[in-house]
Amino acid sequence: MGKSKTKNQKKSRATANHVAEEVYGAIPHSFVFHRGQIGKNVGQLIEDVRRVMEPYTAESLKVRKKNVLKDFVAIAGPLGVTHFMIFSKTPTCVNLRLARLPKGPMLHFRVLKYSLGKDVVSSLKKHRMHEQQFTHHPLLILNNFGSDGMHVKLMATMFQNMFPSINVHKVSLNNIKRCVLLNYNPDTQEIEFRHYSLKVVPVGMSRGVKKLMQERFPNMSKFEDISELMMKGANLSESEAEQDGEHNITELPQVYSGRGNMASQQSAVRLTEIGPRMTLQLMKIQEGMGDGNVLYHTMISKTEEEIQEILKRKEAQLKEKQARRKKQEQDVAQKNEKREDNKKRSMEGIKKKRAEEEAEEDSEVEDPGMQEDRPAAVESDDEVEYYRQAVGQEPDEDMFPSTKRKHSSDWSHGPAKMRKMSPGKPFRKDRDSKSPKRKTPGGYQRDGNTGKGWKNSGDGEKPFGRKMKPGGKAFGAKKTGDREKFGGKKRFEGNKTFGNKNKDKSFNSKGPKSSSAFRKKGAGAKQGFKQRKGKG
Numbered sequence: 001m002g003k004s005k006t007k008n009q010k011k012s013r014a015t016a017n018h019v020a021e022e023v024y025g026a027i028p029h030s031f032v033f034h035r036g037q038i039g040k041n042v043g044q045l046i047e048d049v050r051r052v053m054e055p056y057t058a059e060s061l062k063v064r065k066k067n068v069l070k071d072f073v074a075i076a077g078p079l080g081v082t083h084f085m086i087f088s089k090t091p092t093c094v095n096l097r098l099a100r101l102p103k104g105p106m107l108h109f110r111v112l113k114y115s116l117g118k119d120v121v122s123s124l125k126k127h128r129m130h131e132q133q134f135t136h137h138p139l140l141i142l143n144n145f146g147s148d149g150m151h152v153k154l155m156a157t158m159f160q161n162m163f164p165s166i167n168v169h170k171v172s173l174n175n176i177k178r179c180v181l182l183n184y185n186p187d188t189q190e191i192e193f194r195h196y197s198l199k200v201v202p203v204g205m206s207r208g209v210k211k212l213m214q215e216r217f218p219n220m221s222k223f224e225d226i227s228e229l230m231m232k233g234a235n236l237s238e239s240e241a242e243q244d245g246e247h248n249i250t251e252l253p254q255v256y257s258g259r260g261n262m263a264s265q266q267s268a269v270r271l272t273e274i275g276p277r278m279t280l281q282l283m284k285i286q287e288g289m290g291d292g293n294v295l296y297h298t299m300i301s302k303t304e305e306e307i308q309e310i311l312k313r314k315e316a317q318l319k320e321k322q323a324r325r326k327k328q329e330q331d332v333a334q335k336n337e338k339r340e341d342n343k344k345r346s347m348e349g350i351k352k353k354r355a356e357e358e359a360e361e362d363s364e365v366e367d368p369g370m371q372e373d374r375p376a377a378v379e380s381d382d383e384v385e386y387y388r389q390a391v392g393q394e395p396d397e398d399m400f401p402s403t404k405r406k407h408s409s410d411w412s413h414g415p416a417k418m419r420k421m422s423p424g425k426p427f428r429k430d431r432d433s434k435s436p437k438r439k440t441p442g443g444y445q446r447d448g449n450t451g452k453g454w455k456n457s458g459d460g461e462k463p464f465g466r467k468m469k470p471g472g473k474a475f476g477a478k479k480t481g482d483r484e485k486f487g488g489k490k491r492f493e494g495n496k497t498f499g500n501k502n503k504d505k506s507f508n509s510k511g512p513k514s515s516s517a518f519r520k521k522g523a524g525a526k527q528g529f530k531q532r533k534g535k536g
Contacts, residue, residue: 027137027164030057030083031072038089041116045094046087048117048276052180052195053085054134056164073289076101083162087111096280097290098158104288105295107158112190113279120275128197129274137164138178138195147186151285151296155184155191173254179271189298193278196271200256203249203268 032050034042050057058081072084086097094111121127140163145156159182176198183192220226248268255263285296293314302310387395 025080027056028082028162029080030085030162031061031076031081032057032085032087033061033063033072034087034089035069036088038087042087042089042094044116044118045114045276049085049087051117051134052138052276053162054137056137069289073102095283096278098162099289100158100161102289104286104290104292105154106286106288106290107155108283108286109191109280110283111278112281113277115275115277117195117275120273120277124272126272127274128199128272133177133197136175136177138180139166139176139198141179141181143181143183144186145182145184147184151282152184154285154296155282173252174257178274189281191280191282193276193280195274195276197274199270199272200252200258200261200267201270202258202261203266 030053032046032053034046038046050059050061069086075081076084082101084097084099084101086099088095088097094114096109096111097106098109099106121129140160142156142159145152163180179196179198181192181194181196183194184190185192248270249266250269252261252263252265252267255261256267261267281298282296283298284294287293287295293310384395384400387399
């Protein structure tokens with residue numbers, strides 16, 4: 001198990017990470033992407049330009065059709081992106097826009113000619129390109145950008161700020177493996193873009209010695225002595241020994257990677273083009289991210305009056321835009337207020353409805369003794385009246401506790417009379433005091449003499465509970481003499497009871513069984529309905 005890090009080691013590492021983050025944040029970063037429809041060749045050109053801008057660019061940036069320029073600007077800030085290189089294609093040419101974030105300016109170029117990296121590499125006999133070259137940023141070389149003209153100086157400044165700056169006194173030569181050349185031609189106003197791979201070799205040696213210094217050792221099977229290789233340099237092609245001169249020989253201030261590259265020694269710097277190539281022409285310079293004033297245009301020149309008119313038009317558009325935005329904010333505020341009012345009213349209505357429902361539930365589950373002061377419900381009155389008609393007696397007070405029965409004076413049609421007690425029945429207070437002689441809706445009344453059965457109030461009327469069948473037979477009748485015909489004068493003689501076999505049982509219908517609450521209590525409940533002989 002390794003030793004734990006000390007406090008000083010942790011502190012020094014944290015400081016180094018902080019410095020590295022600051023340095024990395026100060027380095028310019030870029031996005032290279034396209035807008036609109038592009039062909040396969042332009043897509044490959046974008047990949048090659050991303051390769052040039054490595055390692056401080058987005059290598060795998062994905063662009064969708066629905067993305068707009070504002071989307072890239074929004075994500076550029078948190079990622080530390082400082083420059084955009086935007087390619088687009090028209091039916092006649094390919095365009096390149098170079099923008100500085102976040103407020104511009106934006107330079108519009110026309111790509112007159114271009115060659116892909118694979119085409120450039122395939123045209124060379126020897127090329128030197130490997131992945132280690134792209135771990136460090138390239139060295140920028142500007143040529144002929146010192147001519148007069150503000151647009152030329154602005155272009156030079158824009159290109160310089162796209163790549164990290166180099167401190168000549170602290171830079172490590174081993175980190176410089178590539179270079180980007182931008183050459184401006186004042187006559188044609190065109191810019192040549194080239195990308196090279198950089199190699200340093202020692203000078204002052206014969207071709208045989210250079211071959212020995214290389215990684216590949218030469219084939220000396222045909223030599224008798226090594227001196228032949230040194231003196232003659234046999235089996236070596238002219239391309240393997242490139243001609244060097246004063247244009248590329250320099251003295252190295254540091255030790256450079258490679259055999260024989262020592263400090264304070266003469267070495268030759270060789271460039272190998274790895275592509276891509278582009279020939280650019282500046283069209284115009286615009287303020288902002290493509291929506292500001294035009295600072296410079298190659299084809300069009302305007303007078304001061306036209307410029308002032310354009311500025312006035314721009315100011316009017318800005319004022320109109322601000323007015324629209326202000327109105328939109330007011331409309332949004334009004335909509336929010338209305339929404340809040342509707343929400344409050346709806347919440348109040350919901351609370352009120354819930355309170356009413358709770359009050360109804362409380363009234364339904366209330367104690368029956370607390371309902372004496374409330375009026376009887378319609379449903380309860382119907383139940384009491386149904387009980388009176390079905391059974392022929394007054395219900396007990398505890399049978400329907402949900403409501404209080406109306407006073408006898410409310411539903412009686414005549415003066416209240418005391419009923420006589422039937423022989424053999426016990427005295428009940430509720431029958432004497434609260435059950436006066438009355439007529440029911442069917443037109444029948446209790447017999448005041450006996451207290452049994454129902455008294456027929458008319459010849460053509462039939463008593464309650466006698467169900468007629470389609471054949472004319474009464475319910476429960478067994479003989480033709482036990483019933484009377486509709487509208488006839490024949491009456492029962494004597495006290496005959498329907499269904500003598502069930503004399504000691506309560507009356508049962510063929511329909512569904514009634515609940516126990518609808519059965520008579522006492523001795524009267526066991527007797528059937530009796531038909532007394534009516535008066536002629």
